[in-house]
Amino acid sequence: AQSVTQLGSHVSVSEGALVLLRCNYSSSVPPYLFWYVQYPNQGLQLLLKYTTGATLVKGINGFEAEFKKSETSFHLTKPSAHMSDAAEYFCAVSETGGNKLVFGAGTILRVKS
């Protein structure tokens, strides 16, 4: 079975600083990987996804992630944090056959002014 581990349940950065949210996965098949963001009292919004091809994936709001097969990682980064980035971020892997996502536990990002 596939699984996702997000290191750090809470991450705090200063406005303008680099954002790095860590995600490691376990999968017996080539993984399809996703990062979602959830703002309070809202559903999840897709930031970016990796399926095949280029290992550096660019998403919305200035976020990007790099798929590293050798490290089984898919870390999310943003060069400069903005106050509006404060939210909870989820890494997910898609299981074979259909639209089933396996999510990590989530990382709450706090941005300090």
Add this chain to the structure above:
Amino acid sequence: KAGVTQTPRYLIKTRGQQVTLSCSPISGHRSVSWYQQTPGQGLQFLFEYFSETQRNKGNFPGRFSGRQFSNSRSEMNVSTLELGDSALYLCASSSRGGRANEQFFGPGTRLTVL
């Protein structure tokens, strides 16, 4: 194009009751998935329907059931509610069935069981 809508947004029930939640996918989307989100267990997959057929099912008891109608709208039902069923229930729709497809999430239904 309208997003995924879920009704009701908030619901309060007592133990032993049953509840039905509704999800209307984005127009043209044929796949609807349901997830339960709790502080303790995080986001967990309940089931997926594609063209009115259940295609995937998570590890939940039989009290949790769902269905999909010909217009792709979906309902999930929880019978004999327990305190532990209190959660945010999220519905997601996708245009196709492949695992590379983006899923679009609704705002969720927050269920409180007293």
